[in-house]
Amino acid sequence: MKQTGITAPEGFLAGGIACGIKKSGKPDLAVIYSEVPAVAAGVFTANQYKAAPIIVSMEQIKSKSCRAIISNAGNANCGTGKKGIEDAKLMVKTAAEVFNINSKQILVTSTGSIGKQLPMDKIVGGIKNLKATKDGGSDMAQAILTTDTRKKEIALDMGGYTIAGVAKGSGMIHPNMATMHCFITTDAKIEKSTLQKLLKKAVENSFNMITVDQCMSTNDCVFVLANGMSGVKPKENDFYTGLEKVCKYLAIEIARDGEGATQLIIVNVSGAKNEKEAKTAARAIAGSDLLKCAVYGKDYNLGRIYAAVGATSVKMDAGKIKADMKFGEKETIIICDLGAGYARAQAWGCDMTEGYVKINADYHT
Amino acid sequence: MKQTGITAPEGFLAGGIACGIKKSGKPDLAVIYSEVPAVAAGVFTANQYKAAPIIVSMEQIKSKSCRAIISNAGNANCGTGKKGIEDAKLMVKTAAEVFNINSKQILVTSTGSIGKQLPMDKIVGGIKNLKATKDGGSDMAQAILTTDTRKKEIALDMGGYTIAGVAKGSGMIHPNMATMHCFITTDAKIEKSTLQKLLKKAVENSFNMITVDQCMSTNDCVFVLANGMSGVKPKENDFYTGLEKVCKYLAIEIARDGEGATQLIIVNVSGAKNEKEAKTAARAIAGSDLLKCAVYGKDYNLGRIYAAVGATSVKMDAGKIKADMKFGEKETIIICDLGAGYARAQAWGCDMTEGYVKINADYHT
Known part of the structure; x- marks a missing residue:
């Protein structure tokens, strides 16, 4: 069966579980995993008051390659000082052990309320229970939500390769050179610097053109992982068209699902x-x-x-x-x-x- | 009896009536009148999409002296093109005839919804019925309100002279070098240029520091009329202190009465x-x-x-x-x-x- 979500491109697996961060018991811990090293691009919130995982991921994304994104909902790990940075790094380290990859190859994000320390016992335990599978895209999409009422997923068949994306966001939405959580995967072959350039442009025309409440988040980020497994090296323009389509679709879905919105x-x-x-x-x-x-x-x-x-x-x-x-x-x-x-x-x-x-x-x- | 509102300074009269602009039948037409020529200062909305009466009053306030402010609620006379300008001028002309003063000596304002032509038959008829009296301050304060739940008035005894103010505003409040409707009267003797300088500074520390909804109005203005009838020529600093106090009081009352607000x-x-x-x-x-x-x-x-x-x-x-x-x-x-x-x-x-x-x-x- 053809995959429809974030695992649609070749070589990408995902998963999501409830590890107890959310009082409601809903899913709150997620992973996206590439079977082979991928190049990564990212844009981050322009808010000066950046969350700890954003600070850590801004460093991590400089690595030549990336294998996984680890993400939790229910707590933004923001305004948490040095302990917050250590906790974000511990999430990376734990995921590196569990998925047996180099810790430099992992991006990390958090979303939820600001100003509380992460419940690290629950998160470390949770990461150990996380499985990344081909069927796990939907669970992953569910586990990054906060006040969202529904999942936001897309997979775009580009003829020979695929671009897929997943996003969360419903309030505190007024991006500036960045966005809410959005993760994009593709099996296209593309250079890191090109990927970064195209992502920045696509974000400007999509996520940066939405607003729910004029409130810019402290935890916004968009990541793209391109693992090249399709073997296809697309023309830059063609790839951009697909990337922008995915970004616009997800951006509009976020606006449509704005907190309390009916229109x-x-x-x-x-x-x-x-x-x-x-x-x-x-x-x-x-x-x-x-x-x-x-x-x-x-x-x-x-x-x-x-x-x-x-x-x-x-x-x-x-x-x-x-x-x-x-x-x-x-x-x-x-x-x-x-x-x-x-x-x-x-x-x-x-x-x-x-x-x-x-x-x-x-x-x- | 000592007056408490906008007519507290010597030589100022006021009035307010219902002339039928508001469907509710509530008061919607107001006048402030000085028995002798006053110097006037004003600041206006920085919104590029200025209402007709603002455009007219920006011209009128250049006159050496001022005798009256004529104001309606229920319709902002904004987005009304050339007809809107003509109507604002007709309000001035009618008031000049009724109060027997030079038409250059009249400021005009409107507030209410945007994009509809004024019902000029009602307004012209209304101006003919308007009376300015020493007891009319409270009626005047009432007649400039829109979604406000209460009047905003103050009179400050400065020892020998008085500064009084009246304001309206409840939504579309996010001033920039300007404010909602606010009219200030004083019987102090003060030069026009000094008055303008002090008003600008007082507005920066008062009206420009409030917000209800980050929405900047098209009709904002603050006027001060100083008629000198107390015979007192105050020290600049003392006068400023009183003026800022009046502005801050009214600004805070506007924020407190923000649309739907409980806090x-x-x-x-x-x-x-x-x-x-x-x-x-x-x-x-x-x-x-x-x-x-x-x-x-x-x-x-x-x-x-x-x-x-x-x-x-x-x-x-x-x-x-x-x-x-x-x-x-x-x-x-x-x-x-x-x-x-x-x-x-x-x-x-x-x-x-x-x-x-x-x-x-x-x-x-």
Whole structure:
């Protein structure tokens, strides 16, 4: 049977289990494993207050090759000082022993609440029980979730090779040169430096164009592992097209599953002076609390679109700007032409509901 | 009897009536009137998408003297093109006739929903019925409200002269060199240029340090009228102290009355590299949707404070930063020391509740 998730590319295995970090008893520990060394690329949160696993992975990713990503949910290992760094390294060391690979070849991530030390006894025990299998992609996708209501997975057949991805993210979503947790695997043959360049560009057009609550996470990261096992060395452009497709799919799924959301918001900005300004305007519209409330209430309120753009430094012509809102059952399309040029951009967000407030008022308790 | 509101300074009269702009039938048309010419100072929204009355008042305020402010609620006269400008000018012209003053001496403002033409028949008729009296301050304060749940008024006895203020604002509150509607009167003798300088500084420390929803209004403005009728020419510093007190009081009342809010949030930032960075950090914390939800849920969640600061460019030391949250019955105090210097700042916001979502989902309907 053809694999559909993160293990669809050749040579990738995965797994996820519950090790007791989440009080709910839901899955909270995951692994992605490559049977052969892969080159790795990554982008990380621009938040200055970086979580310990991010600091460790920023170092680890410099290695020539990578074999595994180890990840937990339920606790972000952020704001945890030196102990946090030691714990992230212990997760790496334990995984190296269990999967019998060099500890330099392992990336590590955590997600969940900030400011508490990891329950390392549970995690170390959990890693020892983790199995990576060809059928484990779905369990893996489940085990990285926090307030998400559903898994986010994709596998793209590129004709001869495959690109697959898995992501989590639902709140604290306002990436900047980075994103929520997203792991991508491919069996294409590709150089590390090329992979890094293409990933950065794909992230700019996908994860960096979504927002749920304008709150930038401390634990964001996107990793790609390319193990070359298909034997196919794709053209750079073709590979980029596939990579961007995977990133956009997952980014939109994250926005659609925004905390408490009932509607995906698709913002189409045109008439901008240049692409950068188009992106800024699209993000500003997607991020406006007032607009998000209006979408929730199906309130045709163009003033909130104009006010959101006007509050930025983006060049707009107040006499020429035009906007529209189209309410669908599950998606709302916002159109805004700035009347100042010819550049376009798209951004994605979600409506703001009482559910968002409830989830985040009760997050700890 | 000593006056308590906007008419407390000598020579100021005011009034407010319902002229039918609001469907609810609540008061929606207001005037502040000075018996003698006053010097005027003003700051205006930095939003590029400025409402028509803002554009008109930015011109009018250049006059050497001012006698009246005419203001309506229920419709912002924003996004209304040339017709909007003509309507704002017609409001000025009608008020000039009714109050028998030079039309250059009148400031005009509007607040309410964006994108609809003003019902000028109702407004012109209303202005003809408007009376400015010494007892009309409270009616005036009432007639400028939109989603506010209560009036915001203050009068400060400065010993020999008085400074008084009135404000409205509850949503779309994230001022930048400007604020919601705020009108200040004083019978002090003061030069126009000095008044403008002091107002700008006072606004920076008061209205520009509050946020309800990070949404910058298209109609923000603060005006001060100083008619000199007390005969007192105060020392600049003394006058500034009183002016800042009035601005801070009204700014905090606006934050406290934020749409749907149950808690005023007071953010105290210390340990910043300089005052500008302290202010940026304080505003970022006060503006974080996630922090605001945490305050609503009385969830002791310092991670959201660190993440909010870390997402800015403000210099912070991730190893030294310290925060605390103190939940009171109606006020929550947030403390954050950045560990990077000695500067301090204070900002004010409010919690985010289901009520905020409801108000803004149903705003038009």
